[in-house]
Amino acid sequence: MLFENYRAINEEKITEIRDGLNLNADDFDSMRKSGQVARQIQNDVRLGREVGLRGTPSVYVNGRLQRSRGLEGLSASVEAELKRLNKSN
DSSP: OTTTTGGGOSHHHHHHHHHHTTOOHHHHHHHHTSHHHHHHHHHHHHHHHHTTOOSSSOOEETTEEOSOOSHHHHHHHHHHHHHHHHHHO
């Protein structure tokens, strides 16, 4: 739901999504604001920058960034990668 609403993310939208999913507000807010979650987000952002990501979501198949993230494109990428791997074995 965050990805679907990425252009409108703010505290109000996060609360709306949380409530729409019937998540426990206290647990959700506590975890969201914890140092552990902040560190994980910082690590993910750092790693994304290191590998050249420019946005989310980003999808990789066997270490290769996929430009086409639709089902058809991903299926074709996975099939091509499987064929490539089978040829090398």
